[in-house]
Amino acid sequence: MKKAVEPSAERPARAADRIRASAGELFYREGIRAVGVDEVVERAGVTKPSLYRSFASKDELAAAYMRDYEASFWEKFEKPGGKSYSDAREHVLAYIRVLSANAVAAGYRGCGLTNATVEYPSRDNPARQVAEAHKRLFRKRLRELAGGMGARHPAVLGDALLLLIEGIYVTGQQSEDGPAQSAVTVAKLLIDASVAKG
Amino acid sequence: MKKAVEPSAERPARAADRIRASAGELFYREGIRAVGVDEVVERAGVTKPSLYRSFASKDELAAAYMRDYEASFWEKFEKPGGKSYSDAREHVLAYIRVLSANAVAAGYRGCGLTNATVEYPSRDNPARQVAEAHKRLFRKRLRELAGGMGARHPAVLGDALLLLIEGIYVTGQQSEDGPAQSAVTVAKLLIDASVAKG
DNA sequence: GTGTATACGTACCGGTCAGTAACATTGTCA
DNA sequence: TGACAATGTTACTGACCGGTACGTATACAC
Structure with a gap:
């Protein structure tokens, strides 16, 4: 609905966005220190290198959160x-x-x-x-x-x-x-x- | 001053007490999750087995804190x-x-x-x-x-x-x-x- | 089709974590 | 002297941690 040329109504979200969403939920509910990056990427349905392509470190991911x-x-x-x-x-x-x-x-x-x-x-x-x-x-x-x-x-x-x-x-x-x-x-x-x- | 038969005015504190004091300072200043048991025992001037003789786990040490x-x-x-x-x-x-x-x-x-x-x-x-x-x-x-x-x-x-x-x-x-x-x-x-x- | 760029996964690294096994040492009291 | 309790010493485990080197799939260009 946003753009007429959009190829599909619900294009799969980009890895970085899925990671932000996953980190947002996990960090909030359990605390930042309590959650490992493995858990974040698993919940996001992506892999660790995808995280580190978009965020320099876990600390920076936390800052994005x-x-x-x-x-x-x-x-x-x-x-x-x-x-x-x-x-x-x-x-x-x-x-x-x-x-x-x-x-x-x-x-x-x-x-x-x-x-x-x-x-x-x-x-x-x-x-x-x-x-x-x-x-x-x-x-x-x-x-x-x-x-x-x-x-x-x-x-x-x-x-x-x-x-x-x-x-x-x-x-x-x-x-x-x-x-x-x-x-x-x-x-x-x-x-x-x-x-x-x- | 507690007991007349006390052998020395300042007897070295027991390991468990030294650990409690060390954990108290570190856990308070840096947070419990942020501090490892190695750091606690090092600051207390004791060794890890001494910690686990007095406390069943890090969580129990935190509860004592x-x-x-x-x-x-x-x-x-x-x-x-x-x-x-x-x-x-x-x-x-x-x-x-x-x-x-x-x-x-x-x-x-x-x-x-x-x-x-x-x-x-x-x-x-x-x-x-x-x-x-x-x-x-x-x-x-x-x-x-x-x-x-x-x-x-x-x-x-x-x-x-x-x-x-x-x-x-x-x-x-x-x-x-x-x-x-x-x-x-x-x-x-x-x-x-x-x-x-x- | 063959480049080429983007987006992603597989497999691994060294370090640190909590916790433990086995044994040596010390001091105290009898 | 002998026994006991408390502590130190050393070395280790398996799990998990943050982080990375490197290979792979898809899509679009010409």
């Missing part, structure tokens, strides 16, 4: 539940509502970018660098939204929301029925206590 | 900065004050128990089991303290504090000067908005 994850993160964050929001408060609350619902479900694995910074404490790891850069951006975006809510101190409310969200990511994988179930209430509390009243 | 970590956690939590607190609000704020100061410093590595749940998503991992049990206890303790503060909904304030604290743990290792620097302000906001006024 981080970039893919970040792209899909921003989609989910900017349109929580598939909807756009003009009101900053509603926007953030909608994201947290969706997030906390996922986080109390079985098998939740949190944020792939956050998890990578835990797996790789060393600052020069390529995957970690992508994750760190993303978190700086996310912090900035939340500060922006906090400003849009009319917060007295947008930096503080932004940080508060970031701490809350990261708390959801990580406690969500510690247990089902964890504190994430209170997240929406807490977010409202935080926002309402931070915006100027009267 | 979790138990040690938990013990030292409770010490730090119940007496933040070495001081006891009778007031619940002051107690929690003191812990968060110390914690956030550490979390914005370079090389911060968060909570070893939290990190282990990220490293080991599988529920049957021995180390993870210790960590999960601890987090349940910690949640209960925070709820108790929230009650002591006079919160309208102690469960909600307890969860709010837990989400905040876990947020500090994890963002503290993503960057220096992260959102953890706002943690004390956020905690006060949260507590004050949760206790009945008038």
